[in-house]
Amino acid sequence: MNTEKILHPILYIDDEEDNLTVFNATFRRNYKIHLAISGDKGLEIMKKHDIHLVITDQRMPEMTGIEFLEKIIPLYPDCIRMVLTGFSDVEAIIQAINKGRVYRYITKPWNKDELKIIIDRALDNYDLKQQNKKLVEDLKEANQNLEQKVARRTKQLEEQKIEITDSIHYASRIQSALLPPNEDMDRLLPSYFILNKPRDIVSGDYYWVSHKDNKVIVAVADCTGHGVPGAFMSILGITFLNEIISNAETIIPSEILNELREHLIKSLHQTGREDETRDGMEIALCIVDLVTKKLQYSGAFRPLYLIRDQELKEFKGDNMPIGVYEDIENSFSNKEMHFKEDDIIYLFSDGFVDQLGGPKRKTYRSRKFKQLLLNIHQKPLSEQKEILEKEYEEWKKDIEQIDDIM
Known part of the structure; x- marks a missing residue:
């Protein structure tokens, strides 16, 4: 029985042979590598092989990387396209997005991992x-x-x-694989719990965690729709957030949300016409500086709850989504505060408070949710999760779950 793993075929194009050699030596065990010294050689390889991913240098003689990507789009539309270059001029990035329809634009030198x-x-x-x-x-x-x-x-x-x-x-x-792995969560967050109850098999709600410059970034988002449509939107959100943090020189929550909104509008080709769908997402995003103990927060509709000294303080998000909006020029606001050792933060979507249930078949409501959190916030986090799950099921009973819960 043949159990050998089938490797994804990747084409790497660069006019410098040393770069080709290094790339091949680095990744030949992980992928089936095809190398080309020019765009023309790359086209010959693509005629002969089913290439899943193309990574090309930008500045090459005779044919640039973007020109190469333009040629292969109509011929191999399913192939993922990336630009890997030592130059990061804005015009090249814009052309890569508009003409080459790239998945990522990465500057050299690159890190293997x-x-x-x-x-x-x-x-x-x-x-x-x-x-x-x-x-x-x-x-x-x-x-x-x-x-x-x-x-x-x-x-x-x-x-x-x-x-x-x-x-x-x-x-x-696949969606689960894109979420932060438990090892990263345990390493970045001293204590936490995640209550994730998709309405369908896949979810439009997602959480996201990253770190940069001694800062931990945490977000919870609620995408338009449920099931597969919501899951597609969540994948976009996760991908864009990773790209934004990777390329950012400074990280400020409001600027992250502004850039995320811009990426999403461009990706969905939203113009603001009345007859088009208003797909997008709500999100709460906070950054904790582990050195200065400063907490920053920005939100699109979604709030942040902070409990300190037996008191719950609500930081409300801006009343606009990540997506096309009438006042699209408005920037998201940024809130700052100092974070104390015993503080506890809750980020969540609206699925819990909007669930129908109880004797009168009404929504759970935010006020009841706040009181529940105040009642349980001093308990261990694992116990808090169990209490919330039990409270939800007792409230919902035999009524259908109406939304994803995160």
């Missing part, structure tokens, strides 16, 4: 696209067979339901 994380996420993105493409093809096949006999039609639909569910479960694994 960081670049591998980026490549792995890009390939996860490729795998997810292939799964969705296969799902669409399966659905088309189902539609072609709808006029067949009832028994056969029913059987086919049952088989496809299983396949779709399996595909969504696979998408759920």
